[in-house]
Amino acid sequence: MSRFHLHLNVADLDASVRFYTELFAAPPTVRKGDYAKWMIEDPRINFAISNTGRAPGIDHLGLQVDSSDELVALGKRLDSAGGTVVPEDAAVCCYAQSDKLWTEDPQGTRWETFHTFGDATTYYAAEAACATDGAACTPDVAAMKPKVATMGTSCCSPESGCC
Template sequence: MNRFHVHLNVADLDASIRFYSELFAAQPAVLKPDYAKWMLEDPRVNFAISTTGRAPGIDHLGFQVDSSEELAALGKRLDAAGGAVVPEAATICCYARSDKNWTEDPQGTRWETFHTFGEATTYHAGDAACATDGAACSPDVASMKPRPQQATSCCAPQSGCC
C-alpha cells in the first residue's frame, strides 16, 4: 500500500481549504471549484475534500497504489476480507483516470482502492447508466452485483457501469 486515502464531503470548500492548508502546512496539489486534494508525504496520505452534494463528513477511505499489479493484489486481500468487491476499470473520478476496486466494511464504510494513470478535465464521467452516484464518484456497493475479484482489474461491475 503506497498512500492512505481519505475523502471528506464539506459544506464550505473555501473555509475547509483554509483549515486544511493550515493544518497540513501546505496548499492543495489539486484545486477545482468543487474539489481540493493534498498529496502529503508526512503522513503519506491522499486527502481530498469536495462539495458535490452529499452530507458533510467522511465519504470513503482507501488506498492509492502505484501499479495495476498492486491494485490486483489489494483486491485479492479485500476479497479475502469477505466484502463484496466491485471493480471499476478506466473510470473518471475526482479529476483523474483510475482503475478501482470498491467494497464496504462490516459497518458500511466505503473503501476505495485505486491506481491512477492520468488526469481528467471533469470531476466524474457523468454516465447516467452507471451505479456510481456522480456526487462523490463512489458507487452504491450494495446496489451493484460484484464479481469475484480477478487477477487484474479488467472487469467492470455487472451493472455495465463505466
C-alpha cells in the same frame, strides 16, 4: 507502496481549503471549484475534500497504489476479507483517471482502492466508462452490479458522490 486515502464532503469548500492548508502547511496539489486534494508525504496520505451536494462528513476511505500489479494484489486481499468487491475500470472521477475496486467494511464504510494513471478535466465522466452499472459510486456497495452496456449514463456524477 500504498498511500492512505480519505475523502470528506464539506459544506464550505473555501473555508475547508484554508483550514487544511494551514493544518498540512501546504496548499492543495489539486484545486478546482468543487474539489481539492493534498498529497501529503508525512503522513503519506491522499486527502480529498469536495462540495458536490452530499452531506458533510466522511464520504469514503481508501488505499491508493502505485501500479496495476499492486491493485491486483490488494484486490485479492479485499476478496479474502470477505466483502463484495466491485471493479471500476478506467473511471473518470475526482479530476483523475483510475482503475478502482470498491468494497464495504462490516460497518458499511465504503472503501475505494485505486491506481491513478492520468488526469481528467472534469470531476466525473460524462459518458460511462465504468465497469459497473452506475451504482459503483453510490454509498451502497452491495447494490453494485456488473456493467450492462449503456452509453450516456454516468457512474461518477456529483449526485452519486463518487470519490
